[in-house]
Amino acid sequence: MKFRLLTLTTLAAAGIAGSAFAADTVKLGYQLPLTGDTAQYGQDFRKAAEIALTEFNAAGKPFKVEIVFEDSRSDAKEGTNIARKFVDDKEIVGVLGDFTSGVSMAAAQVYKEAGMPQLSQTASHPDYTKVSKYQFRNIATQAQEGPYNAKWMAAKGFKNVAVIAEQTDWGQSVVSGFSDAVKANGGTVAFSEFFNRGLKDYRSLISKLERAKPDAIYTGFFYEDGAQFLKQLQQLGIKTPVYSTSAAYSPKLIELAGGAAEGVHLTSNFLPTDPSPNVQHFVDEWKKRSDGAVPGQFPAQAYDAVRIMLAAVEKASPNPTREKVRDALAQTKDFPGVTGKTSFSADREAEKELVKVEVKGGAFVPVAD
Amino acid sequence: MFDPYYLQQLAIGLSLGMTYALMAIGFTLIFGVLNVVNFAHGEIYTLGAFAGLVLISATAPPIVAVILGALAIGALAGFSLERIAFKPFRRFTDEASLKSRAMRESTLLSSLAVSIVVREALEIVFGSQMRSVPFDYLINTPVRVGPVILVTGDFIIFGVAAAMLIGLQYLLTRTRVGLAIRAVSNNPLGAKYVGIDTDRTIITTFVVGSMMGAAAGILMGLYYGAVFPAMGFTPGIKAFVAMVMGGLSSIPGAVICALILGISESMATTFVSSGWSDMVAYGFLILTLIFFPNGLFGARRERV
Known part of the structure; x- marks a missing residue:
């Protein structure tokens, strides 16, 4: 029950199912709440991550990526346990998550000691990126x-x-x-x-x-x-x-x-009505997997976070290490995501452009003032 | 002139207390009156709410049919719960087992296990996010009473809770079924010796109590407009506190204490941060337990 290994891989389609741990596979960890009170967020993140991962593995890159999802239940103790587990797995070169600032910061202490790059799609507490040079986030802070x-x-x-x-x-x-x-x-x-x-x-x-x-x-x-x-x-x-x-x-x-x-x-920082092709592509993929529902901002941030991490892994290859992935993440500049262009500042904060929105006629409508 | 603000807070507290009472009545019947440790009542409540929601989205029936559907599911759930988590522990009928506290306390874990399985199963089937109830069914149209604003649901909940309370009091004190329930709770072995069908009595109590739990669940779903797998947890705790404060076996005591809880929470919000208002309610519980170990309305009696 405690350590449920939920989903492992989506790379079987490429026909290398038998050699999942071959040298041409890079592993990432993703800690997120898949059960408990905040499970709906974690389930969305996993869905977004799977969209990004399927696209990456289908794009004919020289290596495949596998993401290990672990359920933290938004519990700081559980989050720390998962962090130790990820750190002990020598094949994991980078970690995504967690959902809440509290759990992300608790796990960050472990990643700090081990030198593991951590990118959270949602942790927006100012102190999170101050833990060490390994913590990044893909969300505007308060x-x-x-x-x-x-x-x-x-x-x-x-x-x-x-x-x-x-x-x-x-x-x-x-x-x-x-x-x-x-x-x-x-x-x-x-x-x-x-x-x-x-x-x-x-x-x-x-x-x-x-x-x-x-x-x-x-x-x-x-x-x-x-x-x-x-x-x-x-x-x-x-x-x-x-x-x-x-x-x-x-x-x-x-x-x-x-x-x-x-x-x-x-x-x-995300509008599903944005006509730009990458946003529409993500919205379409999301609708296909969610009975036609439109994604909110959090799944969009998770989708971008996973793609930023994948881009960093690609930059760090061949033979990516935790240190190389961290440095590649830190160099992320104007990454064209569905939540706008993302660059990391020197203190590893995502510089996001914010849009003003008002609810009108049962929909979110962008407003000028 | 009395500040209408306090009247409004009092009204909110009463309405909040009523929602706790609604849950506490069925809970107290099983846990307190029948004297059986049952931690799955919160899930019965959730099942009632989901049953109503499924019925609404499938056939859009009138609201009375929705509640009847929830009651039917509640009865079925109560019967199954008793079968799965309680009956197996009564299979030994020798005197030692019947007197054994351990045998009776073990249902704490078996009912908790059932509640976890039900909650996780609901999460797998429906997902853990909040589901909205169609707006036509909601019972939260504002009603102005003098300087105070309430909603239609407050009156419906008051009516239902009052009917449940009076009905149960009548059942327990004036009918043979009620007499049997009290006899089984007081001394299961003695009840058996005088010819009471204890199994049937226990099952009846579970069915009645669970129907009340399910009705509370669907009413709360319609009242707040959100149904989700974890919704039974907080009301379950509040009902438990109300029951303990009220002296475990007293249903009117539990209702009065539920109202005290609601009012103290809303009044406390005026003086302390809303984040602390729960503490005031639990503070009352601790004070009650220190100064009135048998609860405010309880009679002295051996408990499991």
């Missing part, structure tokens, strides 16, 4: 997103804002990244509070928040919590505008919240 959103809201004339976020490492970085920027712009934060992830009833919190009479509400939540929050906001008849981070950018938010999601503003 240190980037907070000020961006603060400026956006200030431009709309919202001076007095409330901010709420989930009680996690990530949620704390949402509040601090945003609140500092609001104060620097001369605004005031009228209300600031954390809630427990998975809370069902936000009505007490909403009533308390409304007592502070904010012009707008800035929120750090994922789509499950977001949908409940927005529905209950509507139930209580509150019309205060809501702004959120790219973490809430998922078609499921609109599906679950329905009309209550109308008018929510948030940022994103």
Whole structure:
């Protein structure tokens, strides 16, 4: 049960199934939650990774890549165990994941000691890349997103804002990244509070928040919590505008919240409606594997993260080592992904371009301001 | 003038407490009144919600049919749960086994095992993400009562919980079935000696309690508009706390304590961060256990 080896390989199609561990196969590890409360995210990452991997292995490169998926259940202890396992496997030259900042940072301690490059598609806590020179991420941090959103809201004339976020490492970085920027712009934060992830009833919190009479509400939540929050906001008849981070950018938010999601503003770096061919290709592949559902931002980031890692492995070959892959990752410049062009800065942060989005007529629509 | 803010918080607390009570009633019937350790009630709740959702997406029936469907699944689930996780431990009918605490406590693990299997199976079949309930079925249209805003679901849940409570009290105190349930819970061996069909009594209790759990599940699904495999966990904990605070065997006690929990959570949100409001509720539990070891409404009696 603990160490379930879930999916191993998609390279059998190429006809070398018998020699999976031959010299022309490079192994990568991917730690992600495949069961438990956050399994839906991990399942999406695996799907995105499989799309990227199938494409890579079908492209006639001189070597094949295999990804070992391990289930961390979003549990820091489990994440650390997987990290040790990956480190002990001498054939693994790079690791993707984990999902949450907390687990990614716990595993990062192991990767730091072993000199294993780690690229997370979603860990956005500022301290994650500060662990060592082996940690990379493919997501805008709250240190980037907070000020961006603060400026956006200030431009709309919202001076007095409330901010709420989930009680996690990530949620704390949402509040601090945003609140500092609001104060620097001369605004005031009228209300600031954390809630427990998975809370069902936000009505007490909403009533308390409304007592502070904010012009707008800035929120750090994922789509499950977001949908409940927005529905209950509507139930209580509150019309205060809501702004959120790219973490809430998922078609499921609109599906679950329905009309209550109308008018929510948030940022994103992936738009499935973008007509560029690589985005449309990814969206088509995704729909084929998900009964026609449109991907949200997180799967897109995972798809890009896997492709960035694969490009780094290719650059580091022949005979890629962990050190060579790390250096190749660090040199990533203007990687053309579905979430825009990605370059890693000197401190291994992905420099992402953010897009402003509003929910209109039951869809995410890009807006100019 | 009294601040309408506090009235609104009180109303939210009562509505929250009602949702806990709805779950606590069936849970207390099996765990508390029948005195059988059962940790699979949360999954019965989830199964009820999924049964309703599947029915809605397949045939879009009227809401009463959805609830009846959930009740049927609940009854079936309760019967199967008893068969799989409880009956095997009653196969020894000698006096030593019947008196053995270990035999009765072992259902803690067997019911927990069933609950894990059910949850993971639901995850494999439906995926672990939240599924939305079609908006026509939701019971959360806002209703304004004076300065306070509630939703239609609050009144439905109040009605259902009250009906369950009164019905069960009648069953337990005024009917022979109720008498049999209390006799089996009090002394299974003695009940057997005076000619009560203990097996049948236990199965009946499981079926009734699980139907209530399933009804709670589908109502909560329609109330919050989201159904997912892990949804039974938190309400299960809250129901457990309410049951322990209420003195285990008292269903009205569990309902009152569920309301206390709900109100203390919503009121606590006013004074401390929302992230800490759970702690206030659990703080109450600890205080209750220290000062009233038998719960607020419990009678002194030997427990498993």
